[in-house]
Amino acid sequence: METRELRYFVAVAxxxxxxxxxxxxxxxxxxxSRAIAQLERRLGADLFVRTPRGMALTSVGETLLHEGRAALAAVDAAERRTRRAAEAPGRAPVVLTAKAGASSELMAKLLDAYAAEPDAVTVDVVLSPPGHQALMLRDGRADVAILHRPFDDTSGFDVDELATEGQVLILPSGHPASTRRSMTVAEAGTISDLPLPRWPRLDGSYPDGPGPELRDLTQVLQLVRLGRAAVVLPESVRANLRDGLAVVPLSDAPRVTTLIAWPAHSTSTGVAGLVRAAAAL
Known part of the structure; x- marks a missing residue:
């Protein structure tokens, strides 16, 4: 198959x-239409069911969509990383992506530790909405990512665990629930006057629900201070909280593991140095 055909197929899907x-x-x-029909003939399988409303994927088509997205991301990654390498042969900057507002203390320590290394290269930090970090690592917009298990997909990456912690509910300091010593995840979801925020999917759309549509942690904490929302975050966020916010531990929330991740086939010495600095923290 040609990448052109895959792009056609993914667009239709x-x-x-x-x-x-x-x-x-x-x-x-x-x-x-002819290109899709030709692709189906070559593969010997129907990729779509034609309906009056459009095109619905078959189970075979679902397989090609999953594999095709990964293949196109790999092609995009090869082009982007090659262009960066060509701009600064041997000294190409390392692009590090992380969730906006998350793991900021750990990242500051990591960047300081790596900058002190004699062979350190420039690190460009890209802060992006939740869920986008793994995608950026796969398509070459980033070389290294700070990810969080169990929320991020780490398949296909090499990873090193940096920290594991519990989760807490952040709410306005004057709210009646702020005096609780702990609560369950189910209890946190039933505080009707403080809906949990909705984060964007990878396609930019938002899931249905009563909570506000938000893109970064700064927005969330501002709404929490105003008494318009609550949010569940890893416990380390305590270090960045200012007045007006209360923290209640969640007794049954899954523990969050912060990881540094990079492509398994990476040969970048800058990536290797950054990973070594992270492991040494």
């Missing part, structure tokens, strides 16, 4: 409609 996919790809509909 994601749009569930040939016309919308053709518009997204900037091409006419007939050649796109």
């Amino acid at each position: 994601e749009e569930a409609h040939v016309g919308r996919a053709a518009e997204r790809l900037g091409m006419a509909q007939p050649p796109l």
